[in-house]
Amino acid sequence: MRSDISRRLVAMRALGHEVHAISWTGGRLDPVLGETELAQARAITASLDVLRVDRGARRVANMLRFPSQVAGRWPSAEARAALLARISARMHALDAVWVDGIHAGALGRWLAEQLGVPLLYRSHNVEHRYLAEQARLATGKSRLLIAANVLGMKRFERALMRDATLFHDISADDLGYWRDTGLTNGRWLPPLADPAILAVADGPEVARTVDLLFLGSLSSPNNLKGLDWYLAHVHPRVVSVLPDVTLTIAGRGPGKALADRLAKLSIPLVADPPEAAALFAGARVMLNPILHGSGVNIKTVDMLATGRPVVTTSKGARGLPADVVAQLTVADKAETFAAATVAAVTEARAGGGGTDRAAMMQRVFGPSAIAEVLALPPSEP
Known part of the structure; x- marks a missing residue:
């Protein structure tokens, strides 16, 4: 529910789209996504599911498959089934799953596959390069936490973009980078002004x-x-x-x-x-x-x-x-x-x-x- 994402939700609603949103809270996100923010999000979406970021042993186990930020947002099989049932019950027809940022990539890709709809991915950065630079600039415990997110990120990020029907890149420069690597399904989508x-x-x-x-x-x-x-x-x-x-x-x-x-x-x-x-x-x-x-x-x-x-x-x-x-x-x-x-x-x-x-x-x-x-x-x- 960062500013760029919430502005996009407002714009989608204004354009006549019905958006059923999924977000996460937990840990350092709790003070950022409080009841006031959740109420604002519910006002601009048709429905809102708020999941907890996993910070336990299951997240560590899932890091064998996904980068840490993604692994923490990969629900259990039971939780995924319940989420899928809720989404299916709410919607008569679903046009697409829109993954806004790399964190929701694994869950979003799974939902698109289960529902049989196109996967659209919004890229905020060349994440593997951005996180590596952030880790280099950080100090103390923050450096270790950010560095953990770099592991497996390049492979996962490219696979998500390859599998998406379309990816929408925030940056014209980053879009050029991905096209140079052979990905031709990207489009430029600038951020929205407040x-x-x-x-x-x-x-x-x-x-x-x-x-x-x-x-x-x-x-x-x-x-x-x-x-x-x-x-x-x-x-x-x-x-x-x-x-x-x-x-x-x-x-x-x-x-x-x-x-x-x-x-x-x-x-x-x-x-x-x-x-x-x-x-x-x-x-x-x-x-x-x-x-x-x-x-x-x-x-x-x-x-x-x-x-x-x-x-x-x-x-x-x-x-x-x-x-x-x-x-x-x-x-x-x-x-x-x-x-x-x-x-x-x-x-x-x-x-x-x-x-x-x-x-x-x-x-x-x-x-x-x-x-x-x-x-x-x-x-x-």
């Missing part, structure tokens, strides 16, 4: 009291590495030119080390914000100093939706079409990133910097993109 953030750009102007805003997961190793680079090598350069510049860091799951560091620098931290739109509304310039990752950075899409200047790196612009990248200020060296940030803040303070991107956001990141790929025959590019 309607609440788009409304910020279209709504009345509010007082912008924050010069710079970063908003993203504060537990992801790639985001933490990017922030570390920005705070150590870029922000001092910005402050040397604009001593009164204001920066806010916001996002889910910040650790104590980051919180302590920001406190020492007198940089406000907004932990686990309930919604993003208000934070974006009060900021002049959006920052995404990410140095690692694959797929498409959802942060970048959300930042573009604000209509405000966005300063990012080549990784932050990865996987997006050229006309969208042209709306970003891209810099990969500390000195050029700092200069771009100073210029953006200076212009925004003077009342400039805003861009009407509404038409582009609807064309590239609107619900029509899903309508097009769902209507596309498997034989067409």
Whole structure:
């Protein structure tokens, strides 16, 4: 029920599709998928089954067949049979099984086989490369947990894409990678923009009291590495030119080390914000100093939706079409990133910097993109 997935559910419902959804909770997911979130999910789906992630011996045994993340979401034979019976009883006709992200790959493939319908897979990353990089960037126990997910991932990921009637890749770059390996059943499907953030750009102007805003997961190793680079090598350069510049860091799951560091620098931290739109509304310039990752950075899409200047790196612009990248200020060296940030803040303070991107956001990141790929025959590019 990540933001990208829940937005897609809303769009599918708006397009007239009846969606019966399956999600998971358990462990670190419990505080993320609470009763409020479940109620929101039930409001946009025809039905919702919530399963528990397996963290016991059966998961370890299933790792002989599947990567760890997938093994933890492979129900027992009894549970699968009960789930299949519930799904069959709810639906008079089923058009497809849509697997949104690699975690549900084994169960989704099994359900499609049992129900005799096409399997559609949504790829968020080249997972085996993304997870290997995340493991390299992580520290302590997190490194071991992420590394366990790399085992068997490349083989499973390719097999899932091969078996799918169609796979829909978040990134045009990643789609090219898979086509180079011989997989021709892939289509590009960009992420959806958040309607609440788009409304910020279209709504009345509010007082912008924050010069710079970063908003993203504060537990992801790639985001933490990017922030570390920005705070150590870029922000001092910005402050040397604009001593009164204001920066806010916001996002889910910040650790104590980051919180302590920001406190020492007198940089406000907004932990686990309930919604993003208000934070974006009060900021002049959006920052995404990410140095690692694959797929498409959802942060970048959300930042573009604000209509405000966005300063990012080549990784932050990865996987997006050229006309969208042209709306970003891209810099990969500390000195050029700092200069771009100073210029953006200076212009925004003077009342400039805003861009009407509404038409582009609807064309590239609107619900029509899903309508097009769902209507596309498997034989067409």
